[in-house]
Amino acid sequence: MxxxxxxxxxxxxxxxxxxxxxxxxxxxxxxxxxxxxxxxxxxxxxxxxxxxxxxxxxxxxxxxxxxxxxxxxxxxxxxxxxxxxxxxxxxxxxxxxxxxxxxxxxxxxxxxxxxxxxxxxxxxxxxxxxxxxxxxxxxxxxxxxxxxxxxxxxxxxxxxxxxxxxxxxxxxxxxxxxxxxxxxxLPLLGSRGVGPIPKNAPSKCIFSCEWGKDRRDTPDGNLHRKVDSFINMAAEVGGRGGKGGMVHGVRSLGSATMDLAYTAMGAFDVWWEGGCWEWDVAAGICLLEEAGGLVTTANPPPDDIDTATIEDARLGGRLYLAIRPAADTVGGETGRQGQERLVREVWRRVRRLDYSRPGA
Amino acid sequence: MxxxxxxxxxxxxxxxxxxxxxxxxxxxxxxxxxxxxxxxxxxxxxxxxxxxxxxxxxxxxxxxxxxxxxxxxxxxxxxxxxxxxxxxxxxxxxxxxxxxxxxxxxxxxxxxxxxxxxxxxxxxxxxxxxxxxxxxxxxxxxxxxxxxxxxxxxxxxxxxxxxxxxxxxxxxxxxxxxxxxxxxxLPLLGSRGVGPIPKNAPSKCIFSCEWGKDRRDTPDGNLHRKVDSFINMAAEVGGRGGKGGMVHGVRSLGSATMDLAYTAMGAFDVWWEGGCWEWDVAAGICLLEEAGGLVTTANPPPDDIDTATIEDARLGGRLYLAIRPAADTVGGETGRQGQERLVREVWRRVRRLDYSRPGA
Structure with a gap:
């Protein structure tokens, strides 16, 4: 105690x-x-x-x-x-x-x-x-x-x-x-094998995301907020008013837990999701952190993306952004610094999601 | 001969x-x-x-x-x-x-x-x-x-x-x-196990699709045509001007061949894709057809969706819509009729894609 x-x-x-x-x-x-x-x-x-x-x-x-x-x-x-x-x-x-x-x-x-x-x-x-x-x-x-x-x-x-x-x-x-x-x-190829976070990330990254269960067709609903974010991540660099991320690939498996497991493995570089619950992520968060990954909130801070402290995701917060384990670069950027850089690059491209809960 | x-x-x-x-x-x-x-x-x-x-x-x-x-x-x-x-x-x-x-x-x-x-x-x-x-x-x-x-x-x-x-x-x-x-x-659960095509399909269907490599952010480019189609398939019934399909789930694996294999298996109900080539689909088409599935073109006919003849996909056509094997219904609809019904329901919700090639 x-x-x-x-x-x-x-x-x-x-x-x-x-x-x-x-x-x-x-x-x-x-x-x-x-x-x-x-x-x-x-x-x-x-x-x-x-x-x-x-x-x-x-x-x-x-x-x-x-x-x-x-x-x-x-x-x-x-x-x-x-x-x-x-x-x-x-x-x-x-x-x-x-x-x-x-x-x-x-x-x-x-x-x-x-x-x-x-x-x-x-x-x-x-x-x-x-x-x-x-x-x-x-x-x-x-x-x-x-x-x-x-x-x-x-x-x-x-x-x-x-x-x-x-x-x-x-x-x-x-x-x-x-x-x-x-x-x-894990990661499967070792931190050397998965390498540092790519220089122009999210370019060259595999982006894992889910369409989820909230399918209401309201202009500002979660479905449209998610899809806007997906398109920003996928579109050519320079597209989408400068938000185009040209990720290597977009993957949707239909299981938040498997998404997290594959991020810990290094098979996915980024997983971004809102709406899931603590039982979807608790084991995966342990796995990701022990593999050397990072998990924070899916929702970008309202104004200070470049400088905001990157805090650990809250277990019951229903909003998660996970980054795979990463090696240090030759230039002196640590794995953690690379991960934080990628967090900010994702935050620049995604919209805030609206999944609330009482008591959290 | x-x-x-x-x-x-x-x-x-x-x-x-x-x-x-x-x-x-x-x-x-x-x-x-x-x-x-x-x-x-x-x-x-x-x-x-x-x-x-x-x-x-x-x-x-x-x-x-x-x-x-x-x-x-x-x-x-x-x-x-x-x-x-x-x-x-x-x-x-x-x-x-x-x-x-x-x-x-x-x-x-x-x-x-x-x-x-x-x-x-x-x-x-x-x-x-x-x-x-x-x-x-x-x-x-x-x-x-x-x-x-x-x-x-x-x-x-x-x-x-x-x-x-x-x-x-x-x-x-x-x-x-x-x-x-x-x-x-295949299908894994047998045609009885995978059942007939659901009555309100694409509702209750797993929809498999890929974001692909054409990421140009042009309003009428393939990226936006695809995403519009994905949203129509995913949105609540009644949404998207009546096109909302409320599919059970949207999956993207990053491999057209695996998509087709899992459609043959019955794990996916619908796979819709443009832009892939004959080596991506040749084995999968054989597999799907032998399992009892159907494969036709991704692009809806310009005007007669309800009555158009549903023709086999052309191997080199680069446009594919695959439907899983299906059992007959109690009401007398054959598996093939159910599959054709689902083809038309997908065609109603997707946009024509623009992947051409010489000689095909």
Missing amino acids: TGSNQYDISDVELSEIYSFAIQLAKNAGTILLDSLQQRRQDEFDDNDNDKNETQDSTNSTNVPEELIMEEKLNSVDIVTKTDNEVEEFIHSSIRQKYPLHAFVGEETYSRGSSKEYLVTDEQPTWIVDPLDGTVNFTHGFPMFCVSIALVLNQKPVVGVIYAPLLNQTFSACKGNGAWLNETTK | TGSNQYDISDVELSEIYSFAIQLAKNAGTILLDSLQQRRQDEFDDNDNDKNETQDSTNSTNVPEELIMEEKLNSVDIVTKTDNEVEEFIHSSIRQKYPLHAFVGEETYSRGSSKEYLVTDEQPTWIVDPLDGTVNFTHGFPMFCVSIALVLNQKPVVGVIYAPLLNQTFSACKGNGAWLNETTK
Whole structure:
């Protein structure tokens, strides 16, 4: 204990928690894979049944339960039965092993009426997304994952992301670096390999962003603010009234957690997003920071972009700008200086997003 | 031979070609992986050297050759040494085994001055992209692949896509279906599992698209035509003057070939793109059609969207709209009718793109 509300956990205990979290994420991911496999099996069983029956067109309604649920719900914000099952599995495993720790999980939270930020400094808090990239999961697109983090005093100190269909485990524990599949240090090519932030960044950068769920067609709504920002980042240098960033590529995976993991890996140079929640980013922030990346707010300061202090993103702030790990340049710019330069270059090109929440 | 310029290949020969193409794609993918691994190894060697030397900041310039090349070239259209090596490996393997067949490869073609369409009906033609998703490859993002197709009389009859970092092989041979890793039939969830085209499509659909390389900020340029189309697909129903499509999600992977593979898999419902070339799509078109998907032109007809005949995409046409495999509905709409309905719904929301070429 370093203060009245400040928790401290010994290195040994943290190391135990880290191993527990990795195994837990893998077990949870296996449940996701089984569910996907079961849907495939149901399909084959249906086909077998068809062969033994006379033609009956009503048979076509015999689709797997997850897909029926999809029909019933909002066309973007799908919640599947699997989501809930996996969260309950993770929650009960944690409750059993660490009964004094707090727990914030996406499904439990979403069922509540409050949208307040619930992570306190009173006790270690597990922040869990049992299935990030739900739409991808329902479609069989491999960019979905389990995300498990432990937060101490508002800082994620353990982060594990497991993408079972990619067979990729991303993990980090404060002070011990970030890892792919537990054996390959991140960034993937090393900080030398990913190199410094390019001289004319965001040119030569891969820009990762998401269209999100707020699709209201109001001139000043988040959809148009986002798209304006995307176009500024993509357009030729000199275009868009000087804001053209001519990024190397624009990527949208449909999973904030995978976006962050790939930024930590060095595969993406910049990830910019508003609207996601703490369970989407807690593990990814730990991973990114341990890999040597930077994460701050998506929203540019109103007037002092060139000089504003670049502060760490607030976990519950719903606005994130992440920059990949970076090497120092020959000219003497440190990796951190290069990252801050890129933060300001992104801020110059993006609009402020409007995602508020009570209590944050 | 079924005509003066019409080639026919026996089923036995086609089956041999198919096996040859699968093995060739895997071997080529292994070269790509080795190259990625070598870059990681170079990094570690550099680090080791650093330990034995006095601090010397010029050492930071000792980056792998691929990354130096990246600095030298256009910031979007990277060509790496690996690209050329892999194409030469594939080309020489084919030349040895099938000396009478023609060959069109991305690297060879791009070095030529002509942009004409070179695939004739005179002989079987291999169409090869040694590395699709080059930018992803240079960044270590797993969405890159080898793409190998055999085209007879303008139709791809064999298509193999191998994504080595995902360890996914997509393959198809005319009349024999489409497969993931040679054992799992596509679409992944079966046509029953992926279901019919949703009633209010493009709502509930995953829409796959790419920002591409043409980033000119001219009001009627391809960038703005594309983005207008993306916004129409994404915006709420009723928005954008009635064009709002409220798709489930928008995805951009940075690889046309992987987009097509995931559409064949059923992971994406719609892929819409202009500007890519025959080596980007030849294998994917074979895969998609064998899985039960549909591929036509990206550009809507000028006036008769409701009634226009939906024709197969022209291989060299540079404009593609692909729809995933689909089951029949209970109400009696066939999978094909559902796909055509979705084609028209997409056409209503997208603008005509301007990618021309001589001879096509």
